[in-house]
Amino acid sequence: MGNTYQDAVKLLTSAGKFRIELGLERISKILELLGNPQDKLNCIHVAGTNGKGSVCTILSSVLKVAGKKVGLFTSPHIFKYNERIKICGEDISDKDFVKYIFEITEIADKNGIDLTEFEILTAVMFKYFADNGVEVVVLETGLGGKFDATNVIKRHLCSVITHVDLDHTERLGNTKSEIAEQKAGIMKPDCPCIVFEGYEVYKDTADSIRAMLMVILPFANTEKLSLKGAFQQENLSLALAVIETVFPEIPLETIDEGLQLTKHPCRFQYVKEKNLIVDGAHNPNGIDALRQSLDMYYPACKKRFIFGCLQNKDYPKMLGHLFAPEIDKDTEVYFYHFSHKNSCTFEQLQNESPVKARELTADVSIDFNDGRLNVICGSLYMISELAQCFDIDILG
Secondary structure, eight states: OOOOHHHHHHHHTSTTTSSOOOOSHHHHHHHHHTTOGGGGOOEEEEEOSBSHHHHHHHHHHHHHHTTOOEEEEOOOOSSOGGGGEEETTEEOOHHHHHHHHHHHHHHHHHTTOOOOHHHHHHHHHHHHHHHTTOSEEEEEOSSSSTTSTTTTOSOOSEEEEOBOOSOSHHHHOSSHHHHHHHHHTTOOTTOOEEESSOOHHHHHHHHHHTOOEEEOOSOOOOTTOSOOSTTHHHHHHHHHHHHHHHOTTSOHHHHHHHHHTOOOTTSSEEEGGGTEEEEOOOSHHHHHHHHHHHHHHOTTOOEEEEEEOBTTSOHHHHHHHHOOTTTOTTOEEEEOOOSSTTBOOHHHHHHHOSSOOEEOOTTOOOOTTSSOEEEEEEOHHHHHHHHHHTTOOSOO
């Protein structure tokens, strides 16, 4: 019997692979053994705390409509690893995913290269895109920028840095400026970088490597963008600046069609059948953006929230941003302790919550069509679990 998709998942999530270990030495070694496929690709590299996934999917959609063979690499996935690696909107097949995973790990093992899960996926992505003649790769960093496995490309078409906030502080720094310095590590000599925040480190880094730094105003009109949420104005502004800078030949009507066709599950996503907003906001800034969007689009609706997150997140601040007792006195709130080993317990969340919540357990019944606006938000691990429990069509 050959290897299966589940075998590949088992390998990726095994104790030795399923870890975070920043650095470029291991990924550089394996890519060299693979013939450095990353050097054959034209990449748009996107870093940031929040919004980078939206920027990537907008760019991918526009480039696809423009007739480009576009590869998209994002993380994390919702249901299957395949979702992270797409060509023209199509996930890598199980067959190819399994083939590349085992070929690359076998080469790594033979050469004593102890790759992490994300490094394996990054190597698979570069090799798969190069083997399939991808014209443009839209590349989302995994964590940080400077020492992220995606940062092995020597030149790119453009780099983009979205909003920066405090997240992964144990690895990236305790201030926004320190985190911005990590993100600035994706800038490349003589290549443009587009940002909308004016951190000094962006200018210093750009000056030191002769990169063109473009600071844009985050005020694009989102009327034609299928993605909703107040925060999409910033993301769209960055994406449009990339198109204008790198692909000025793409006509406005093509851009508009790409915006209308953009899909990015779990980012202020409305599921009509259940009157439900699904949002993978997993840090205070993301939760704050979610709350602003809810107040903008649904100010008068009675609401029901289901929330859960990982213990390494700043959940006291997240809960403070999400709920206010004077505003949410008629709101139904559930906390969910999902199956991930680092999931917050109900008691941990309730102890920090400004509002009283109920525990969502297997015997609790939710009527999604009782007139309330339902909001499932927090960890994507939780969302994927609840989507299957409640039969929610997220990817459709």
